[in-house]
Amino acid sequence: xxxxxxxxxxxxxxxxxxxxxxxxxxxxxxxxxxxxxxxxxxxxxxxxxxxxxxxxxxxxxxxxxxxxxxxxxxxxxxxxxxxxxxxxxxxxxxxxxxxxxxxxxxxxxxxxxxxxxxxxxxxxxxxxxxxxxxxxxxxxxxxxxxxxxxxxx
Amino acid sequence: xxxxxxxxxxxxxxxxxxxxxxxxxxxxxxxxxxxxxxxxxxxxxxxxxxxxxxxxxxxxxxxxxxxxxxxxxxxxxxxxxxxxxxxxxxxxxxxxxxxxxxxxxxxxxxxxxxxxxxxxxxxxxxxxxxxxxxxxxxxxxxxxxxxxxxxxxxxxxxxxxxxxxxxxxxxxxxxxxxxxxxxxxxxxxxxxxxxxxxxxxxxxxxxxxxxxxxxxxxxxxxxxxxxxxxxxxxxxxxxxxxxxxxxxxxxxxxxxxxxxxxxxxxxxxxxxxxxxxxxxxxxxxxxxxxxxxxxxxxxxxxxxxxxxxxxxxxxxxxxxxxxxxxxxxxxxxxxxxxxxxxxxxxxxxxxxxxxxxxxxxxxxxxxxxxxxxxxxx
Numbered sequence: 040x041x042x043x044x045x046x047x048x049x050x051x052x053x054x055x056x057x058x059x060x061x062x063x064x065x066x067x068x069x070x071x072x073x074x075x076x077x078x079x080x081x082x083x084x085x086x087x088x089x090x091x092x093x094x095x096x097x098x099x100x101x102x103x104x105x106x107x108x109x110x111x112x113x114x115x116x117x118x119x120x121x122x123x124x125x126x127x128x129x130x131x132x133x134x135x136x137x138x139x140x141x142x143x144x145x146x147x148x149x150x151x152x153x154x155x156x157x158x159x160x161x162x163x164x165x166x167x168x169x170x171x172x173x174x175x176x177x178x179x180x181x182x183x184x185x186x187x188x189x190x191x192x
Numbered sequence: 193x194x195x196x197x198x199x200x201x202x203x204x205x206x207x208x209x210x211x212x213x214x215x216x217x218x219x220x221x222x223x224x225x226x227x228x229x230x231x232x233x234x235x236x237x238x239x240x241x242x243x244x245x246x247x248x249x250x251x252x253x254x255x256x257x258x259x260x261x262x263x264x265x266x267x268x269x270x271x272x273x274x275x276x277x278x279x280x281x282x283x284x285x286x287x288x289x290x291x292x293x294x295x296x297x298x299x300x301x302x303x304x305x306x307x308x309x310x311x312x313x314x315x316x317x318x319x320x321x322x323x324x325x326x327x328x329x330x331x332x333x334x335x336x337x338x339x340x341x342x343x344x345x346x347x348x349x350x351x352x353x354x355x356x357x358x359x360x361x362x363x364x365x366x367x368x369x370x371x372x373x374x375x376x377x378x379x380x381x382x383x384x385x386x387x388x389x390x391x392x393x394x395x396x397x398x399x400x401x402x403x404x405x406x407x408x409x410x411x412x413x414x415x416x417x418x419x420x421x422x423x424x425x426x427x428x429x430x431x432x433x434x435x436x437x438x439x440x441x442x443x444x445x446x447x448x449x450x451x452x453x454x455x456x457x458x459x460x461x462x463x464x465x466x467x468x469x470x471x472x473x474x475x476x477x478x479x480x481x482x483x484x485x486x487x488x489x490x491x492x493x494x495x496x497x498x499x500x501x502x503x504x505x506x507x508x509x510x511x512x513x514x515x516x517x518x519x520x521x522x523x524x525x526x527x528x529x530x531x532x533x534x535x536x537x538x539x540x541x542x543x544x545x546x547x548x549x550x551x552x553x554x555x556x557x558x559x560x561x562x563x564x565x566x567x568x569x
Contacts, residue, residue, distance in 0.1 A: 063435075070270070070271035070274055070275075071246075071271075073270035073271050074246055074249075074269060074270060074271045074272065074274075074275055075246070075249060076270070077269075078268050078269055078270065080268070
């Protein structure tokens with residue numbers, strides 16, 4: 040008896056066609072999967088931005104404003120006169136953009152009712168983590184209100 | 193496994209379909225090779241659907257972003273160049289095979305009763321395929337597509353009485369702009385696919401209901417030779433052809449990737465030797481030969497355009513016009529085809545289109561030999 044029996048012709052052809060078909064399927068699937076995966080596009084990194092003047096009417100009216108930090112939104116809140124705080128405006132719950140409730144003095148996300156205090160700590164609702172803080176510096180300007188400069192903490 | 197199939201069958205009743213397929217046969221005679229052309233066209237259509245859907249994932253239909261989004265697609269997205277090239281090559285091969293399919297049915301007069309409706313729907317699908325080609329051409333928003341669309345929509349504007357309205361309808365305004373691009377995109381990815389799908393299903397259903405037509409000249413031969421079972425014999429040959437076509441597509445896309453050209457700019461002159469896609473070249477060349485002028489209030493250039501329109505209408509209605517056994521329509525068809533080939537050669541200033549005709553005939557003969565039915569004992 041042979042250690043490796045000679046395969047029947049049908050069995051041989053089935054293997055041959057099966058592997059060929061498998062290879063064809065893979066050679067279509069691989070480019071397909073790569074194609075639908077969006078390529079990573081490097082974004083210019085941002086170290087600090089100019090968030091406008093400290094006497095921006097937005098602070099008087101609503102107590103906050105959202106500024107662009109590179110491609111990401113950052114919320115700048117006026118906690119008190121000359122006391123500005125900045126956090127990532129992206130809610131840690133499900134990616135919504137948070138706002139500020141002046142009358143209740145808290146950062147609030149309308150999507151699912153997440154609340155953060157003015158240190159960015161998640162205090163109520165579903166958010167799992169605090170908001171990422173940013174550093175705020177007030178740069179005095181000759182003959183006008185200071186400029187708010189937001190930078191990575 | 194068989195329990196699952198049984199469960200499905202109890203609910204969907206697909207064994208009736210299998211029963212139908214097991215009885216379906218294809219007549220065998222010396223022209224049987226032409227029965228594969230419709231299936232081949234269908235294959236390229238399916239490739240267009242798949243690659244088209246993929247391209248939609250990255251394409252942005254606006255004058256500001258269209259060109260850049262395709263540039264991004266072919267330079268940065270993994271295999272983006274491949275998907276785009278296959279889409280472009282398959283589009284051309286689809287037009288080519290649809291045309292071959294149409295020619296074979298025309299010359300074998302397979303549109304005879306009771307298949308008039310199959311023919312009419314088929315010709316409509318062919319026109320839709322050309323409309324796909326025309327609308328898809330603009331989408332990369334490059335110089336070539338920009339001028340092709342200007343010229344193509346301007347041609348529609350020459351038609352007396354309704355031309356002006358058609359032109360503005362096509363362009364989405366007075367000139368070719370971002371508004372035209374939005375419109376063409378809508379046509380290309382939604383309206384045309386919807387209409388085509390319905391007509392194509394009707395076409396395929398009618399083919400199944402009426403079976404394959406046997407040309408009058410080979411009826412005797414077809415009675416003598418046993419027909420080929422659709423499943424597995426004909427389907428196997430169909431699939432082999434499709435796999436071969438897939439290989440050809442991959443090779444063409446890899447070795448001759450489709451060019452992107454330069455971004456459309458309405459304030460630069462058209463470049464030298466600018467020409468539409470090959471299937472419009474015969475019309476393009478005819479229009480180049482017509483001098484400017486006017487007769488009876490109709491511009492000269494409107495005359496060939498109206499004649500092409502009339503030819504299209506005759507083609508659509510040929511089953512109702514050609515009821516006799518005379519050779520008139522065959523001769524007219526040969527003259528028409530000769531006109532298309534001569535004008536295409538002239539338009540390119542080379543005989544290559546003629547060589548492609550010969551090469552196609554040779555390939556068909558080769559495929560006819562490969563797929564022939566085994567000799568009856």
